Amino acid sequence: MARKPTQHNAFADFFTRATPFIVFKKMELKGKKYKRILGIGDVHGCSRHLEKLLAAVQPTGDDLIITLSDYIDRGPGSKGVLDTLVRLHHDPGINIVSLRGNHDALMLMCLEGLAKASEYWPAVKSNDKIFERWCRLASHSPANLWWDNQAKATIFSYAKGKEGIEGRLQDLSEQYGKGLRDISEVVRSLTTELIPQEHIDFLRDTCVDAVETDRFIFVHGGLYPDPPLAGQPLFALHWNRFDRRWPPHVSGKKVVCGHTPQPDLLVHDLGHAVCLDTGAYMAKGFLSCMDVLTGQTWQIDDDLQMIQHPVVHYDNGVPYVRISELPKEEGERFRAWLMGHSAPFVEGEGDCAWPTDFNAWRCRRI
Numbered sequence: 001m002a003r004k005p006t007q008h009n010a011f012a013d014f015f016t017r018a019t020p021f022i023v024f025k026k027m028e029l030k031g032k033k034y035k036r037i038l039g040i041g042d043v044h045g046c047s048r049h050l051e052k053l054l055a056a057v058q059p060t061g062d063d064l065i066i067t068l069s070d071y072i073d074r075g076p077g078s079k080g081v082l083d084t085l086v087r088l089h090h091d092p093g094i095n096i097v098s099l100r101g102n103h104d105a106l107m108l109m110c111l112e113g114l115a116k117a118s119e120y121w122p123a124v125k126s127n128d129k130i131f132e133r134w135c136r137l138a139s140h141s142p143a144n145l146w147w148d149n150q151a152k153a154t155i156f157s158y159a160k161g162k163e164g165i166e167g168r169l170q171d172l173s174e175q176y177g178k179g180l181r182d183i184s185e186v187v188r189s190l191t192t193e194l195i196p197q198e199h200i201d202f203l204r205d206t207c208v209d210a211v212e213t214d215r216f217i218f219v220h221g222g223l224y225p226d227p228p229l230a231g232q233p234l235f236a237l238h239w240n241r242f243d244r245r246w247p248p249h250v251s252g253k254k255v256v257c258g259h260t261p262q263p264d265l266l267v268h269d270l271g272h273a274v275c276l277d278t279g280a281y282m283a284k285g286f287l288s289c290m291d292v293l294t295g296q297t298w299q300i301d302d303d304l305q306m307i308q309h310p311v312v313h314y315d316n317g318v319p320y321v322r323i324s325e326l327p328k329e330e331g332e333r334f335r336a337w338l339m340g341h342s343a344p345f346v347e348g349e350g351d352c353a354w355p356t357d358f359n360a361w362r363c364r365r366i
Contacts, residue, residue, distance in 0.1 A: 025208040026229055027097055034095070035062040036291045039218065041276035042068060042101070042258040045075025045153055049280050049287035049300045050084055056298050056306045057289055061093050066211055068258035069101030069220040071203075073146075074281040078154040082199045089206060100207035101220035101259065102238040103149060108204055109142035110151075110187050111195075117142050121235040126224075130236050137239075143184040147176060151187065158194035165194070209237050216292055217249060221259040226250050244314060248272040256292055261285065264359050267297055268312045268319075297325075309362075312355050321358050323351035337361050 038057060043050050059065055071085065072078040088096050109120050118138035124131045137145060152169055159165035172186055211218040212229050222240030223232045225247045242260040249255055254272055261279035262268050267288055268275050274292070278299065279285030286299040286307070299307050310325035323331045331351070338353060338361075 025100075026210045026212060027208045029064070029097075029211065029213045034064040034293075035060075036064070037213070037216070037293055038063055038065045039256045039276050039290050039292050040065065040067045041278055041288045042070040042261075042280060043075075043081050043287060044070055044073055044103070044281040045078040045081060045157065046280040046287055047075075047077030047080025047084060048304055049075075050081055052300045052304050052306065053287050053289055053298060054084075056300070059094060061095065063095065065094065065096040066218050066256075067096070067098045068218065068256070068276060069099040069207065070103045070258065070277075071098075071101075072107060072154040073103045073150045074153055076153060077157055079157040079199075082202060086198055086202050089202070097211050097218075098202075098207045099211065099218060099220050100203060100209055100238075103146075104203045104207065105238060106142050106146035106149065107151070107154065107191065107195075108200070110146055110184065111191055111200060113184065113188055114142050115184070116140065117145060121238070122233065124233045124235050130224075130233075130240055133239055134235050141182055141184055143187040144182070147172075147183060147187060155187075155190050155194060162194070165190070209234060212253070215253055216256055217251065217253050218256045220257065222246070222257055223249065223255065242268070242273065242275040242277075244268070244270060244317060244319070246270060246273050254292070256290075262312075264312070264355060266309055266312050266321075266355065266359075268314075269295070270314050274311075295325075310358065319355050320352040321355050323353055334358065334361055 038059060040053065065088070067085065071081045085098055088094050089098070105120060109117065114120060116138065117140050120142070121134065121138070123138070124134040152173065156166070156169060159169070168190065172183060176183055209219070210229055210232070217223070217229060219237045221236065221238050222242055223229070223236055228251065242257055249272070254274065257273065257275055258277040260275055261277045261282070262275065265279045265282065265285050267278060267290060274290065276288050276290055278288045280287035283302060286301050289298045290296065295311065297308065297311060299309060301307050308327055310321035310323070312319050312321055323335055326334060334353070335351065338357060
């Protein structure tokens with residue numbers, strides 16, 4: 001029997017669609033207008049980045065925070081990330097909605113003891129890349145899939161100060177490397193032993209798979225252009241990949257997503273869709289936040305410094321950056337660099353430049 005979703009806040013209504021294990025949970029935000037709607041990209045265990053970002057953004061009761069999920073794996077601080085999010089959800093002065101992503105779902109599947117990923121993500125009836133990806137993953141053990149997606153970093157973040165866990169993780173890594181086919185019971189035992197119920201309840205019951213407002217749809221991965229949100233397959237919401245060829249959604253609303261770090265690790269905005277995953281866990285990556293109402297962005301780099309890079313915009317498929325989105329002094333230095341290299345840019349409102357030129361200038365400064 002499907003779990004009943006918990007009521008999150010007074011301003012939210014839920015749509016649910018049951019699967020054998022999980023509930024596709026969509027939140028519709030109604031009524032209240034917010035000064036800022038702050039989308040935060042994939043955190044992936046970067047707890048210190050998240051704390052620095054929240055300090056820089058300074059959310060208030062007039063704002064709404066929407067975290068785009070994938071809170072765990074890859075980075076070293078998955079436990080700290082979930083501690084922070086649980087605290088924010090318990091703060092009556094903060095308005096926050098948290099999505100659930102593919103990494104978060106894989107951990108839940110392990111805890112439930114599911115044998116195949118298809119028990120969580122029902123079949124995708126299409127003939128495209130999403131269906132091909134589903135075919136590749138559907139028959140796999142969730143524990144194996146999670147381990148391949150750096151579950152070890154998550155488990156280790158909960159194991160600090162607990163005797164014997166590091167050795168068990170090392171043994172598991174060695175056995176898996178030698179061909180151990182099914183690690184479900186070992187992984188389930190470790191996660192059940194280490195991860196507090198409060199964190200499990202947060203990912204399972206508090207998080208939702210999609211958020212829809214009057215102007216925006218927030219998902220982790222993506223969606224198909226034609227069905228309304230209620231008709232989207234859960235697998236697409238968690239696994240679809242952002243790219244510049246995405247068509248607009250039939251609703252006419254702007255889609256805000258994560259999941260797909262861009263090669264240049266910048267925020268990319270197609271006008272009808274924007275991706276906020278900028279590789280927080282990567283050596284030169286960032287944790288990004290955008291006020292989707294204005295386009296203002298904040299980013300925390302690998303040195304835990306707040307920076308401000310321009311967004312990559314598109315005009316008929318052609319990418320460009322606006323020099324005016326840089327801090328004033330940096331914008332002037334970038335413009336001078338462009339002129340010194342005879343690089344073309346458009347004078348006037350926006351002061352547009354090629355993203356490749358911005359990345360060349362940025363790399364010289366790193």
